[in-house]
Amino acid sequence: MSFRLAVEKRSGPVLVLLSRQHRAVVPIVSAVLLLCGLTLPVPIGVACLAVLAAFVGWLTYLSWPAIVGPARAVRVATFGLILFALVTRLV
Secondary structure, three states: OOHHHHHHHHHHHHHHHHHOOOOOHHHHHHHHHHHHHHHOOHHHHHHHHHHHHHHHHHHHHHHHHHOOHHHHHHHHHHHHHHHHHHHHHHO
């Protein structure tokens, strides 16, 4: 089994759980993680940004084959900005 298929298979139950939540839950939790990551003391802020980066990276990886052009650029830019914020908090 390829790495991608293994990730997709293990991600299935989590994606089903996320899809059963109210539509606003994921964006609100993401916004809270971002705000906490940028405003709280460094150890907590870095942890919040790391969780957000992992989540966005995971979703980007899973959706990559289904998205094209500008959508890919937006996903990569979002992930890059979160990583930039994470690195600047560490420095």
